[in-house]
Amino acid sequence: MMTRLAAIVCLLLAAAAPAFARTLTAGPGQAYPDPAAAIASARAGDVVKIAPGTYHQCAVLNAPDLTVEGEKPGVVMTGKVCQGKAILVVNGDHDILRDLTLSGAVDPDGNGAGVRAEGGSLTVDHVTFTHDQDGILAAKMPDAVITITGSRFTHDGACVHACAHGIYIGPIRKVIVRDSVFRDIRTGHAIKSRAASTVIIHDRIMDGERGTSSYLVDLPNGGNLLMRDDRLEKGVLSSNSATAISIGEEGNAPAHARVEISHVTFTNDTGDDTAFVRNETKVPVLIKDSALHGGGTPLVGPGRVSHTKVSD
Secondary structure, three states: OOHHHHHHHHHHHHOOOOOOOOOEEEEOOOEEEHHHHHHHHHHOOOOOOOOEEEEEEOEEEEEOOOOOEEEOOOOEEEOOOOOOOOEEOOOOOEEEEEEEEEEEEOOOOOOOOOEOOOOOOEEEEEEEOOOOOOOEEEEEEEEEEEEEEEEEEEEEEEEOOEEEOEEEEOOOEEEEEOOEEOOOOOOOOEEEEOOOOEEEEEEEEEEEOOOOOOOOOOOOOEEEEEEEEEEEEEEEOOOOEEEEEEEEOOOOOOOHHHEEEEOEEEEEEOOOOOEEEEOOOOOEEEOOOOEEOOOEEEEEOOEEOOOOOOOO
């Protein structure tokens, strides 16, 4: 009796379990000749491992819970966008991208992206975006969480028909940017987010000598913001020397939100009276335990500045 019951339970569990995840290898001498072929064959839960090399192609990720990663440093996908959108168009939910370089995403509409996120939550881990119009462009996905860790955005951004940015996050639940670098962003903003909650921790967001970015951080519709342990710098070539962090410029901000910026160092190299934070919402901003070098105004708009040093 017990043996029969155990057999029935095993059959039910087997029927409910997802298909066994596979590892698909891509590149010269691998099971698949290139990343696009492996990604096209991937199913839910699979891992695509890419051998080092430069691949002049793009790919569309349709499977959920898919991991696409470089086996070692030196995996570059460059020079082509799929569907007029991105080098990697992500339609799956809870996908992971890791240890890749996505370079030269350019499209005539001005929104060629290293990654276009359209399927749901996404993790981007140790990915380099360089010379793309948008590094990451995320669509409206109200329940999605996008997590970006240990990644680099250099020489991204453009203004063609509209402006593109280091990252441009549409209306999602939360975006987390941690331990990442934004440098030499061109014309657009380094980080632009319409997420309900934006978390920026231990990042470097710096124009450098050649960067022409507008805002370093832009939350056009407000929302929750937590910034902590970041280093920011606005350079002499900035296309907007008036403001470093902009909140609520386009209106429609929620009435109840929490905005806290702490342990941040901002260097103003513009020579102008730059506002570190310009708050156009009714939600008070708290800036605390921070340091502002190069002059400027810590806060324009509602809020409070505490234990923050401003020096020339």
